[in-house]
Amino acid sequence: MVELSGSKALMQALEKEGVDIIFGMPGGANLPMYDELYSSNIRHILVRHEQSAAHMADGYGRIKRKPGVCFATSGPGATNLVTGIGTAYMDSAPVVAVTGQVPKAMIGRDAFQECDIVGICASITKYCFQPKSATEIPETIKKAFYLAESGRPGPVLVDIPKDVQQEVKDISFPEFVKIRGYSPHVDPDISKMGEAVELLLNAERPMIMAGGGVHISSAFPELQALAELLMIPVVTTFKGKGAFPENHPLALGPIGMHGHAEANKLIIESDVLLAIGARFSDRSVGKFDEFGQRMKIIHIDIDPAEIGKNKSVDVPLVGDVKASLRALIKMLMMRIAKKEQETAWFKHIKEVREYYQSSIKDASRDITARKSLKKLRELLPAESIVTTEVGQCQMWASLHFDIIQPGTFFSSTGLGTMGFGFPASIGAKAARPDVHVVDIAGDGSFNMTENSLAVSVQDNLPVIVFLMNNYSLGMVAQWQRLFYNRRYMGIDLKATPDFVKLAEAYGAQGIRAQSMDELDKAIKVALKSDVATVIDILIDPEEDVYPFVAPGTGLKDMIVAG
Amino acid sequence: MGWNIISALVENKPGVLFRVSNMFRARNFNIESLSVGPTEDKDLSRITVTIESDENVTEQLVKQLRKLIDVVEVTRLATDQTVYRELALIKLKAADPTSRTEIVNLANNFGGKVVDTSKGSIMVEITDTPDKIDAFKGLVEHYGVIQLARTGVSALPRGAFND
Numbered sequence: 001m002v003e004l005s006g007s008k009a010l011m012q013a014l015e016k017e018g019v020d021i022i023f024g025m026p027g028g029a030n031l032p033m034y035d036e037l038y039s040s041n042i043r044h045i046l047v048r049h050e051q052s053a054a055h056m057a058d059g060y061g062r063i064k065r066k067p068g069v070c071f072a073t074s075g076p077g078a079t080n081l082v083t084g085i086g087t088a089y090m091d092s093a094p095v096v097a098v099t100g101q102v103p104k105a106m107i108g109r110d111a112f113q114e115c116d117i118v119g120i121c122a123s124i125t126k127y128c129f130q131p132k133s134a135t136e137i138p139e140t141i142k143k144a145f146y147l148a149e150s151g152r153p154g155p156v157l158v159d160i161p162k163d164v165q166q167e168v169k170d171i172s173f174p175e176f177v178k179i180r181g182y183s184p185h186v187d188p189d190i191s192k193m194g195e196a197v198e199l200l201l202n203a204e205r206p207m208i209m210a211g212g213g214v215h216i217s218s219a220f221p222e223l224q225a226l227a228e229l230l231m232i233p234v235v236t237t238f239k240g241k242g243a244f245p246e247n248h249p250l251a252l253g254p255i256g257m258h259g260h261a262e263a264n265k266l267i268i269e270s271d272v273l274l275a276i277g278a279r280f281s282d283r284s285v286g287k288f289d290e291f292g293q294r295m296k297i298i299h300i301d302i303d304p305a306e307i308g309k310n311k312s313v314d315v316p317l318v319g320d321v322k323a324s325l326r327a328l329i330k331m332l333m334m335r336i337a338k339k340e341q342e343t344a345w346f347k348h349i350k351e352v353r354e355y356y357q358s359s360i361k362d363a364s365r366d367i368t369a370r371k372s373l374k375k376l377r378e379l380l381p382a383e384s385i386v387t388t389e390v391g392q393c394q395m396w397a398s399l400h401f402d403i404i405q406p407g408t409f410f411s412s413t414g415l416g417t418m419g420f421g422f423p424a425s426i427g428a429k430a431a432r433p434d435v436h437v438v439d440i441a442g443d444g445s446f447n448m449t450e451n452s453l454a455v456s457v458q459d460n461l462p463v464i465v466f467l468m469n470n471y472s473l474g475m476v477a478q479w480q481r482l483f484y485n486r487r488y489m490g491i492d493l494k495a496t497p498d499f500v501k502l503a504e505a506y507g508a509q510g511i512r513a514q515s516m517d518e519l520d521k522a523i524k525v526a527l528k529s530d531v532a533t534v535i536d537i538l539i540d541p542e543e544d545v546y547p548f549v550a551p552g553t554g555l556k557d558m559i560v561a562g
Numbered sequence: 563m564g565w566n567i568i569s570a571l572v573e574n575k576p577g578v579l580f581r582v583s584n585m586f587r588a589r590n591f592n593i594e595s596l597s598v599g600p601t602e603d604k605d606l607s608r609i610t611v612t613i614e615s616d617e618n619v620t621e622q623l624v625k626q627l628r629k630l631i632d633v634v635e636v637t638r639l640a641t642d643q644t645v646y647r648e649l650a651l652i653k654l655k656a657a658d659p660t661s662r663t664e665i666v667n668l669a670n671n672f673g674g675k676v677v678d679t680s681k682g683s684i685m686v687e688i689t690d691t692p693d694k695i696d697a698f699k700g701l702v703e704h705y706g707v708i709q710l711a712r713t714g715v716s717a718l719p720r721g722a723f724n725d
Contacts, residue, residue, distance in 0.1 A: 122581055123588040127631045147631065181573065181634040305625035308618060 001172050006134030007032040007165040009173075010098070011040045013141035016173060019069050021430055023047055023056040027073025028113060030100030032165035034071075045430065045459050048451040050077050052423035054084020054155075055449070058093045059387060059427030062410050065218065067094040067148040067156075068427060074100045075113030078159070079120065083417055086124040088155040090414025091239060092216060094148040095155040096141075103163040104132065118159050126154035130161070134169040142177045151184025152303040153216060185302055188319040188327040195315045196274070196298045197331050203272035203296075205345045206232045209255070209284075212239030212413070213277010213301060213321045220406035222325035223276065224248070229332060232274070233349055235263040237284040239413040240277070242403030252353070255555065256284040258395035261356040261547045264555045266349060268292070275299045277321040280310040281414070282551075290554035300324045359560065366515050369393070369468050369539050373400040375516065376438070376466055379523045384436040385428045387411060389421040389445030392474040395545040397440040419448030422465060426452055429461040436527060437463045443496050444473040453506035456532040464526045465503075465534040470541040471496055478544045482562075499536040508532040565594075566613050566620045567639040567646055567717050573632040574600065574607040581630055582609060591615075591623050595648070595692075595714035606634060610646075612692070612715050639717050646717035649687065650695045651677070655706035656684040665702060672698045683708055 004012070010033060014022075021043045026034040037044050047053040050072040057068030072081050078099040088095040102111040118128040126147050129140045137160070144156040200206060214223050223243060227234050227250050234244045235252045238259075244251050253260035255267050267273070273295050278284070285291040288310050297313040299306075300321055307316040317324050362368055373396055380386075382404040388394040388411040403409045410428065412420035425439040439446075446467055456463060477491040500510030509531050513519035519537060526533035548559045572578050579598055586593055594612045601608045613623065620638065627636045639646070656662045656679075665684050669676055674688035686702075688695055692715060699710070 118577070119580070122584045179631060182631050303629070305622070305629045307625070309622060309625075312618065 001170040003168055004134070004171045005032065005036075005166060005168050006137055006160065007036040009134055009137040009171045010141065010160065010165070011036040011042070013138045013173065014042065014069065015040065017141065017145045018066070021045060021060065022069045022071055023053040023060070023427065024071025025050055025053060025073070025077060026071070027077045027100065029074035029102055029162050030071060030077070030098075030165070032162065033098070033100065033160075045455060045461075047423070048454050049449065050080035051083050051419065052449050052452045052455070054081045054095065054097060055087065055417075055420050055423035056427035056430070057095045057097070058084060058088045058091075059410060059424030060431045061088070061094040061427075062091075062215075063385065063428050063431040065094070065149070065216070067096040067145055069096050069098065072097070072099050073113065074102055074117070075115050077113075078117040079115055082120060082124070085121055085155045085157065087412050087415045087417040087420055089124040089126075091412065092153050092212060093155070094153040096144050096148050097155060097157045099157065099159045100165070101130065101159045101161040104161045105163070107161065117157065121157045124155070125157050128157040128159065130159045131164055132161070134164055134167045135171060137164070138171060138173040139177055142174055143179060146177060147179070147182065151186070185304060185318045186320045186323065188324040189317045190327060192315050192317055193328055193331055196317060196328060197335065199272045199296050199298060199315065200230060200232075200274065200332070201335060204343075205269060205271045206230065207267055207270035207273050208232050208234045209237065209267065209273055209275045209278055210234055210240040210243040211237045211276060211278025214240055214243035215407055217277065217302075217321035218407070219276075219322035219325050220244070222322055222329065226325055226329050226332075229329060229336070231346070233266065235259075235267050237278050237281070237413075238398055238411070241398055241411075242406055242409035245404055245406060246402035247404055252349075254398050257286075257549045257551070258398060258545050258547065259549070260399065261558065261560050262349075262353045264547065264549065264558050265352055265356070268555050270295055272296045272298070275313070276325070277301060279306050282310070285311070286549050286554040286557075287552065290556075356560070361561075363540060363543060365540055367513070367519065367537065367539060369396045369543055370400045371516060372466075372468060372519055372537050372539070373397060373440070375519055376523060377401055379520070379527065380436060380438060382408075384408065384438060385410070385425070385432060387421040387425040387428060387437070387439050389439065389441040390416050390418045391442045391445050392470075392478065392545050393440055393442035393445065393468050395475070396468070399545070401440065418445040422446055422449050422463075423452045423455075425463040426456050426461045429463050433461075439463060439465045441465050441467045442474060443467060443469040443471060443493055443499070446499075447493070447496060450502065453503060453508050453532060453534075457507040462530055462532045465532070466537070467499055467534055468537050468539050469496070469499065470539050470543070472541050474541065475545070477541065481542075481544070482548075483550070499534050503532070503534040508534060510534045510536060512536045512538070514538050563614055563616050565641070566615055567641065567644060567715060568611045568613070568620070568624060568627070569637045569639055569717055570609045570611070570627050570633050571601065571606045571635040572609055573634065574605055575632070578607070578632045579609070581632055582627070585626055585630060589622075589626055591619070595712070597714035597716050599716070610715055610717050637719070639719055643720050644717050645720060646691060646715050647689050648692050648695055648715045649689045649713045650699075651685060651687055651711045652699065652702065653678075653683055653685045653708040653710070654702055655682060655708060657682050661705050665705060668698065668701055674698065
């Protein structure tokens with residue numbers, strides 16, 4: 001026991017958890033925390049909007065596979081975090097958000113900058129804490145970190161009233177915490193694994209669908225070993241993109257609304273589907289009832305509530321992805337040496353793939369999104385980290401930018417949050433300053449959190465914004481073009497700032513690319529720069545994203561080209 | 563579709579009922595009744611939920627409940643191996659002696675009791691299964707229901723098990 005203020009206890013508890021960086025913004029209700037940060041070794045990154053603090057913590061957390069931490073004050077500071085917390089929740093990213101709250105005696109009285117952030121965040125967090133005494137803080141922080149990073153990770157909110165931060169109490173720091181109602185299902189479920197083995201060995205047209213769980217569990221080698229052992233082609237969900245090297249002969253790429261045509265076509269033809277750490281989202285599989293009617297599904301997931309949520313499955317295997325895959329491989333090894341490759345299924349896959357790949361045609365224009373991304377891939381080292389904004393840029397990244405090194409691709413795949421990519425890339429750079437970090441962006445999405453350029457410059461976290469600029473909300477425009485008879489409404493961004501000047505105004509570097517030659521040079525300059533660089537690539541506003549599975553339809557109804 | 567009883571042991575602390583009911587709302591579960599109260603363990607409360615639902619929805623509800631950090635244990639109770647009861651208070655119009663006598667007799671038939679009388683009304687308390695309470699209500703409705711309060715179902719499995 002030692003006499004400490006609540007905020008000092010908080011800082012010490014965070015240090016004990018190994019926190020070395022906090023993304024945040026001070027305000028009235030969290031000033032005591034900032035006063036303690038002053039004398040702490042933890043690095044503070046001052047954001048310009050709290051939403052970006054949550055995205056930075058998210059980007060940092062996804063890469064480190066431990067919680068990223070963000071700070072905000074009460075009221076608007078806390079509500080500004082909400083989009084970022086919701087984004088982390090939908091993508092199962094470990095984040096601990098610490099907010100200041102008005103003093104206990106003011107709670108419920110509609111005080112200045114009061115809001116019920118615990119109530120607001122209940123359905124977008126794994127848990128919300130509001131310690132009522134400084135003595136509770138160490139245990140609360142320990143629980144918050146344990147919850148955020150264990151099992152299926154996710155964001156946890158800790159909302160601390162100002163008087164709790166200030167009061168001085170006898171504080172002790174627990175070594176362990178136990179939460180009675182929480183025990184993640186980490187061990188593999190051996191009981192049903194025999195059924196999975198039989199299904200996989202007897203499949204004629206097997207397929208693996210790798211989801212975000214492969215990233216979270218870092219099960220890249222296991223996934224590749226299993227796929228190669230059984231010679232099973234691998235599709236990914238969008239969240240699973242890059243779980244499997246996309247230049248691998250067995251890789252078919254992401255499925256879904258804007259998945260690769262061959263992946264969408266072939267997954268529904270498979271007779272046994274092994275879904276790994278995936279949640280059968282509407283965006284991935286289209287209509288739930290229609291998907292997979294004729295296939296047997298094996299589903300590995302650490303979250304039992306995912307089993308049967310969207311799709312009922314034949315063999316559920318609840319457990320950690322990595323541990324489950326290891327157990328599965330072990331059982332399979334006893335049964336087979338190696339599957340042969342010359343099956344009818346493989347012949348068919350080859351034909352389908354060649355058919356769709358030869359049908360992709362580039363627009364006659366010199367510079368297109370597709371060509372730009374291919375160029376970026378050519379010049380960017382494989383170990384670089386890539387984040388994306390949301391919209392057409394995101395789907396082009398999914399389609400035309402192959403991830404070679406597993407675990408280097410991060411996007412807001414669940415909530416689809418515009419403005420995610422740039423602050424997340426800064427968080428990623430803070431986690432991995434040794435590699436290049438690129439945000440594949442569009443003008444509409446980058447516009448939402450572009451003020452993080454100030455953070456990138458001030459805190460020396462240089463990233464590259466690969467901005468495919470069509471001066472419009474391109475994805476909305478595409479829908480209006482296809483489904484609303486070209487009645488364009490609310491998509492024109494012609495007063496979008498000059499991004500080159502904007503970058504320069506922040507002390508960053510801006511380069512415009514109007515041809516493939518200019519783009520080639522711009523990327524090379526950016527890769528050598530030690531300051532944030534925005535590459536403003538002018539693309540055709542009518543360049544659409546294809547393939548396209550329209551919402552509410554099934555994968556078989558995919559529109560391949562415009 | 564079937565009628566299901568789900569019993570959950572939850573942490574006995576502020577905010578837990580909100581988390582449970584908020585999850586029902588957020589995930590679009592349309593529950594029929596919910597009751598909550600203390601248990602033999604002072605740290606735990608029991609929440610009993612009834613829902614008219616098919617197998618998939620019921621399974622999902624159980625899993626989503628289990629996923630909540632404050633929920634310690636969730637059990638689906640089979641109606642034939644469970645004692646389940648609900649308490650209802652029904653205040654009826656009863657101005658004339660005939661209806662008063664009839665209401666008292668009906669209440670007796672249902673094992674209920676009269677707990678309050680006034681010049682123009684009788685309040686009956688019934689503790690039984692929800693369908694029995696529905697049946698009683700059906701029989702007395704024509705006297706005129708002034709007010710009605712039901713507690714929702716409380717339930718425990720039969721036998722020696724403590725779960």
